[in-house]
Amino acid sequence: DNTYTFIMPDSDVEVNVYFEQKQADTYTITVNPSQNGSVTADKQSEKANETVTLIVEPSENFELESLTVKDANKQTVNVDMTNYTFPMPASNVTVSASFKKVEDPTPETYSVTVTQPTEGGKISATPKSAAKDVEVTLSATPEKGYVLDKFTVTSNGKEIPVSNGR
DSSP states (O other): OOOOOOOOOSSOOOOOOOOOOOOOOEEEEEEOOOSSEEEEESOSEEETTOEEEEEEEEOTTEEEEEEEEEETTSOEEOOBTTTTEEEOOSSOEEEEEEEEEOOOOOOOEEEOOOOOOSSSEEEEEESSEEETTOOOEEEEEEOTTOOOOOOOEEETTEEEOOOOOO
């Protein structure tokens, strides 16, 4: 209320008023704790329409899944997801984030090169390429009058043990 009173003396009065520029209201930024990462704001409070920047730091092997900013009325505030910035509304805000595990990238695969013998039978390998630690099956079909002696498998000049699958 901007109404003030005084008691009139028994003489003329002169009334003066002095104004000062009002300080803009500031609003609080609350960041909820997150699992598997953290979010911090570049400030704890801000004036309406000023830019707030969020610092998003996922834990190792995690990435940001969602980032939400809600005002005091639980309305969503739009966040620039490229820069993690938002314009401060004329309200306190709450920031929430969730992080998800980064899926393992597709493992590197290596070729299985089969050299057919000049005589005695045929050999095949399944699969024709595989990632590390994947079992590869070798099949030998001897021609009439031949029997399988042995398989040899080498990688980078080193012999790899082959076991009989029976």
